[in-house]
Amino acid sequence: MKKRIALLPGDGIGKEVVDVTVEVLKTVAEHFHHQFQFDYGLIGGDAIDQKGNPLPEETIAICKQADAIILGAVGGPKWDQNPMELRPERGLLALRKELDLFANLRPITTFDSLLDSSPLKKEYVNGVDFVIVRELTGGLYFGKPSERITYEGQEAVVDTLLYKRSEIERIIESAFEIASKRRRKHITSVDKANVLESSRVWREVAEEVAKRYPEVTLEHMLVDNAAMQLIRSPKQFDVIVTENMFGDILSDEASMITGSLGMLASASLSSTGLHLYEPIHGSAPDIAGKNIANPVATILSAAMMLRQSFGLEEEAKAIEKAVDNVLNSGTRTADLAQGNKAASTKQMAEEIKNALADDH
Ligand code: NAI
Ligand code: MG
Numbered sequence: 001m002k003k004r005i006a007l008l009p010g011d012g013i014g015k016e017v018v019d020v021t022v023e024v025l026k027t028v029a030e031h032f033h034h035q036f037q038f039d040y041g042l043i044g045g046d047a048i049d050q051k052g053n054p055l056p057e058e059t060i061a062i063c064k065q066a067d068a069i070i071l072g073a074v075g076g077p078k079w080d081q082n083p084m085e086l087r088p089e090r091g092l093l094a095l096r097k098e099l100d101l102f103a104n105l106r107p108i109t110t111f112d113s114l115l116d117s118s119p120l121k122k123e124y125v126n127g128v129d130f131v132i133v134r135e136l137t138g139g140l141y142f143g144k145p146s147e148r149i150t151y152e153g154q155e156a157v158v159d160t161l162l163y164k165r166s167e168i169e170r171i172i173e174s175a176f177e178i179a180s181k182r183r184r185k186h187i188t189s190v191d192k193a194n195v196l197e198s199s200r201v202w203r204e205v206a207e208e209v210a211k212r213y214p215e216v217t218l219e220h221m222l223v224d225n226a227a228m229q230l231i232r233s234p235k236q237f238d239v240i241v242t243e244n245m246f247g248d249i250l251s252d253e254a255s256m257i258t259g260s261l262g263m264l265a266s267a268s269l270s271s272t273g274l275h276l277y278e279p280i281h282g283s284a285p286d287i288a289g290k291n292i293a294n295p296v297a298t299i300l301s302a303a304m305m306l307r308q309s310f311g312l313e314e315e316a317k318a319i320e321k322a323v324d325n326v327l328n329s330g331t332r333t334a335d336l337a338q339g340n341k342a343a344s345t346k347q348m349a350e351e352i353k354n355a356l357a358d359d360h
Pocket of ligand 1: 013072073074075076077092261262263280282283285286287294335
């Protein structure tokens with residue numbers, strides 16, 4: 001199989017984790033006799049420094065010519081004081097909008113060998129297996145106006161939570177599609193319907209869509225309760241569907257079930273079929289450039305790409321199994337080493353490559 005993959009490493013540890021993920025993908029290509037062509041694009045802070053734009057036109061073009069996209073992370077203190085339009089995060093938000101990447105899938109599963117790494121008790125996290133489906137192109141992060149204003153004669157500020165009904169419908173449909181293929185076929189739709197009108201419409205739409213999926217059970221949960229339930233009994237969840245900001249916050253929280261932000265992969269699916277894969281963590285300026293970041297989230301995102309975008313199930317499983325084997329062997333990056341000797345980013349990836357090779 002011949003595929004073009006656009007690589008957008010971005011800033012900070014984004015570059016480090018994407019670099020080693022490419023090495024893992026090259027190993028997969030070699031063992032399974034595929035050809036992957038990698039095309040690099042600038043996004044985020046580096047793009048601002050070099051092109052004066054967090055999402056240069058060339059980057060969009062590179063993405064559009066590709067079969068799938070892998071992104072590292074954007075941002076860093078260097079650009080924190082920049083005006084809004086010259087912030088690295090703008091590049092990522094603009095890319096999501098430009099490519100209509102509306103559904104962000106974040107699987108939360110535990111690894112047997114990491115059960116001790118979660119701050120939660122083993123018996124609570126053992127067997128956790130759910131997916132957060134987060135709306136990614138609407139809501140508070142995109143609504144206009146978003147600005148400082150004068151209100152009732154005072155300095156004030158406004159952000160806007162805006163959703164078209166069709167946008168709510170398509171994300172909830174995506175969640176039902178996913179749930180209908182899972183064993184438990186259960187959806188928890190998370191909102192704040194006791195306060196927000198947007199959440200009341202969200203509930204209405206969820207009920208409507210549910211009628212078309214009689215085999216799936218739908219439950220509604222308020223977001224504050226959901227935040228608590230994720231810690232109290234995470235095993236109750238199968239598929240969680242929620243709007244952009246709630247999903248952002250809940251998925252970082254859920255990462256702690258697994259033990260580290262550095263373990264969690266994600267896929268951002270578009271209406272066009274061109275999907276983007278990225279770790280859920282950011283550019284981690286506190287550890288950038290030290291070769292200590294955990295690359296597993298990005299490597300597992302690449303596995304999601306092979307499965308979802310290219311239909312390469314066996315190859316995806318091979319990566320997941322290699323990661324599992326390496327963790328079972330005791331190798332840990334610093335985020336999971338609990339003070340013991342830690343493997344570097346490169347060593348971790350190298351072991352995963354070796355485990356892949358051993359298997360074939
Ligand atoms: P972060 O996710 O970058 O880091 C949070 C904490 O987790 C840090 O202590 C970091 O060292 C640790 N961490 C994250 N990924 C890790 C990994 N792979 N291995 C080991 N440790 C890891 O979030 P933070 O610090 O809030 O944001 C830093 C920058 O990243 C900001 O500029 C922010 O805007 C940006 N950001 C970008 C995202 C993206 O590109 N998708 C998402 C979240 C934040
Ligand atoms: Mg986040």
